[in-house]
Amino acid sequence: MKCVLFVSVLVVWAAKESVCKPACRYPPSQWCSSYEIAVSCQVEKQCVEFNRSQSEAPVQVSLYYESLCPGCRGFLVMQLFPTWILLMDIMNVTLVPYGNAQEKFDGKQWQFTCQHGEEECLGNMIETCIMDSLGDADKYFPVLFCMESSQDVIKSGEACLKLYEPTVQWESIMTCVKGDKGNKLMHANAQLTGALKPAHQYVPWVTLNGEHTDAMQGKAMSSLFNLVCSTYKGEKPVACTGATKTKPTTYCMN
Incomplete structure (x- = not known):
């Protein structure tokens, strides 16, 4: 365009x-x-x-995952979130919690079956509604990181939301989760996941600028930071080059 x-x-x-x-x-x-x-x-x-x-277009990193998948949680917490914190000026992140789930329309709404049970379907829905409610990654990503890095993803949801976005009421998130809006949002996640080319075979499934290869997936899993730095075509940020930048220093003297 x-x-x-x-x-x-x-x-x-x-x-x-x-x-x-x-x-x-x-x-x-x-x-x-x-x-x-x-x-x-x-x-x-x-x-x-x-x-x-x-x-200078930002690198587009998309993660297709499941909220309770151990490998997904590890990648989001140990690779994706830290890389985003350091390189958010040159990368955009899209999170799609659905993964290996299945959906079926019962005539009124979509019913979902998840790989790790009903709890995972609930976790997927909560995270989807949080993303929809908060809108921007700089608002919702810390909340999701908090949830995924906790011992209990679902039970930590309310506390994580209160920690990072205290003005947003947990009740509004659960209204989305239990209502027609959340159902439609999760169906959209199913469509996005189903449209992947090549089709996903496992999760976490990573795409870079809309593309996926086995080699790229391997690089993302071993060092997403290095992959984003090498993919970005604009002037490399200091974090990528390791260069030092002199800044005015203020001291409090005795």
Whole structure:
């Protein structure tokens, strides 16, 4: 979509300039394919800005998981959350709690069967409703991290929400969980999981910029931090390079 919009803008711009400048002999789709073509079509400045915006796009990391799956909990707590804390400026996170669950429509609503039983279905639903209620990852991710790192994921939900988002009432989350909204949200998770290509074979299942390979999954599981740093095409943040940055230091003297 960004590319189409950009090309459209360039076409309009070129049309205005064509009165006094030679017409470009390349189609708009090729204007930014090389510096020479950009120069010949007199759009080099626009192409530099466009290519910079494309290269600096955040890395999209999606986790398809189950709330009570030990491997999922370990990856979220030990890999995904710490990486996000350090690299949130260059990565976006999507969490989809459904995993190996199954759904069936009973004529009124969707019924879910989860790999680790009814408790896991409840955990999936609670986390889904928390994400929907809080909206932004910087609000809901700490709550989910708190839940997944606790001894009891479900029982800790209310306390974790109160700790990180004290203005949100637990009752509103449970209204979503028990109501039609939560049912529809979980069905959406099922559709997202079912649409994976290739289809998921296990959880945790990780995609990077919408793609999944065995090699990428292996890198994500061993060091997601290094994978995100190496994937990001923009200027690497200090956390990735290990460089030190001098900052003004204030001391309290005797």
